[in-house]
Amino acid sequence: MATTFAFAAPSLSSSSRAFARRAPIPYHRSPNHLRLPPLKCSSSEPETSVSPADWTHKFIAGAAGLGFLETSYLTYLKLTGDDAFCPVGGGTCSDVLNSDYAIVFGIPLPLIGMAAYGLVAALGLQLASDKLRFGINKSTAQAVLLGATTSMAAASAYFLYTLSTRFSDSSCFYCLLSAFLSFTLFFVTLKDLGLQEVSKTLGLQLLVATIVILTLNTSYNSSKSGSSSLAEIELPYYATEITTPSSPFALSLARHLHSIGAKMYGAFWCSHCQEQKVMFGREAAKELDYVECFPEGYRTGTKMIKACIDAKLDGFPTWIINGQVLSGEQELSELAEVSGYKESVQPS
Structure with missing residues (x-):
């Protein structure tokens, strides 16, 4: 005969049920000073920015690179004897580029300009990337850059004076372009260094400019004295008549x-x-x-x-x-x- 067991749950009184409905469930409230600020999602890589000085050095490198290409073209013409393509002024470019003023102590002037522009372009690139070579520091590189651009600006000023006095009837697009680039590089370099730094080297800049002008003047005076007798040679064209009959x-x-x-x-x-x-x-x-x-x-x-x-x-x-x-x-x-x-x- 099977026996049945029954279990009855304890019953709550009416007062106990009312308390259970009304009593709030306790919980822990965090204090205000422990609240976390809202999180911001961002990349783990640091943000990179290019400083104005880097842009200045890149501009210097670009302008000097343009000058390097121009003087390379003129050097090629000088060494091969070809005539320059003159977009402005017709064929009068050759009057200037083939004159005695295109040679400095036997060295083609465009070749000297090519070396100067190449140096400035290299310094500009290294300063822009902060990767200076040959053991030089930034201040030394800036000093060399200032000296190079000062020399180029002084030479350009001398050539512009010569162009206006000796070749007043000729135009030289390449001369004007090179002068524009030289002055631009000079003034941009001054701005990059700042007035305070430039004032410290003002005497040195004047000395460099004076040496450049004296060197050019000495070279051209010596070439004039050496070729003064040859400059007077002039043979007008004449035709010789042949009288011998042909066989x-x-x-x-x-x-x-x-x-x-x-x-x-x-x-x-x-x-x-x-x-x-x-x-x-x-x-x-x-x-x-x-x-x-x-x-x-x-x-x-x-x-x-x-x-x-x-x-x-x-x-x-x-x-x-x-x-x-x-x-x-x-x-x-x-x-x-x-x-x-x-x-x-x-x-x-």
């Missing part, structure tokens, strides 16, 4: 040379050029493709015409026949052999 062979050879595009380069004052024409004779010489390299006459500093420059002549006369270069006066038989002349008419 049938010379006339036939001249026509053959003309037909294959052979050219003879010469100068009106060259005696060997005249003797070469005399070999051909009066009629045959007129058939030759002769290129006069100084059609406007010659004076010291006069350059050959572009066709002669492009031919890269070493002297006069010069023959170019089927791509082969023959320098000096040539026998007619040699010209016939080189040009492939095979006519029945033979030299007498």
Whole structure:
């Protein structure tokens, strides 16, 4: 027979139930001074900013880099003898760039400018990145930068004076651009250092500028004294008449040379050029493709015409026949052999 057990929960009195409904549940309230401030979510990497000094040094490096490119181009032209492209003023750029003022003690002025701009650009980049090399500190680098820009500004002032007095009828875009860059670099460097620091080195700056101007003036005075006698050489163009009659062979050879595009380069004052024409004779010489390299006459500093420059002549006369270069006066038989002349008419 199964036995059933029953458990009865204890009952609460009505007063106990009322207390349970009304009594609040206790909890702990944090004091105000322990409350946490609102959290801000941010990146763990520190914020980076570029100081005004860094931007100044980057500007110096950029402006000097532009000057370096300009002077590199002018150095290339000076070493190769090519004419400069002048966006302003036409061909008068060459009057200045090929003058005695473009050489300082035998060194091309653009090459000196290229070295100066390169130094300033390198210093600007190193100061901007705070990675100075060769064991120099920031103050030393700034002092070198100030000295370099002072030298460039002094030289530019001297050249602007020379340009306005010696080349008043010429314009030089590259000279003006270089002067603008030099003065800009100088004043930006002064602003970067501040008035107080600049005042400490004012005497040194004046000394550097004086040395630069005296050096340039000495160089140009010495070059003038050395070339004063040559500067007076002037030969107006003249034509020499050939009276010797041409032989049938010379006339036939001249026509053959003309037909294959052979050219003879010469100068009106060259005696060997005249003797070469005399070999051909009066009629045959007129058939030759002769290129006069100084059609406007010659004076010291006069350059050959572009066709002669492009031919890269070493002297006069010069023959170019089927791509082969023959320098000096040539026998007619040699010209016939080189040009492939095979006519029945033979030299007498």
